[in-house]
Amino acid sequence: MTKFLIAFPAAAMVVPAEEMAAVDCDAHAVIAQTKAEGVYVFAARIDGGLPPVRVSADGTVTQGGYPAARPLDGGFAVLERPSHEAALSWAARFARACRCDQEVRAFGFDPQS
Template sequence: MARYLISFNDGAMDHIPDADWTEVSRASHAVVREAAEAGVWVFGAGLQRQQASIVGTDGVVTDGPYPETKAVIGGFSIVEVASREEALKWAARIAAGCRCAQEVRELMPDAETDAMLRQAGRR
């Protein structure tokens, strides 16, 4: 099984009228419940609209994002599925619920982290 990051850019939901937010929330949470019931949901969240803090390798904190950044993530979901095609199907369901396009990227596998999570009883 592979994990996929399904995300959308900050501002991607700005087109939604205030009156529709209750329905968007209901539809989005319904997809999350379905993914959880299907056993593919790992985690997800919307991000507060704010300027990021960048912590360098030397521990120095600066305001971000970097000027060359064209877009920042506005929200994300992580699913664990058998194939990219399945991840794309979940992304389509999330896109419909959120009313905005979703980007899908496979996360790199990390056996060491998986082993630590299993040992801690979290996988």
């Protein structure tokens, strides 16, 4: 089975403050469904309180992520599904729960990893 990343950037989640409790409840309900159905790998949000750093091959640490890349923030889930279509179905559930579009990507399998 393929592992799929279902994610959204923080800026995509434009929800009125009075709806946030419902969003939180709905998102946790979808996560509970993924666990109950055995498709859950893990889920989380990027911790915005710890800024990104880049570490070079020589060990040099530079503050910030890649300059040309959009910031990595928001929330994500990794699910194991038999097909892209099955992952899209879960992405739709997350989109309803989080009140924002979800991006879906497949992880490439490396048998040596």
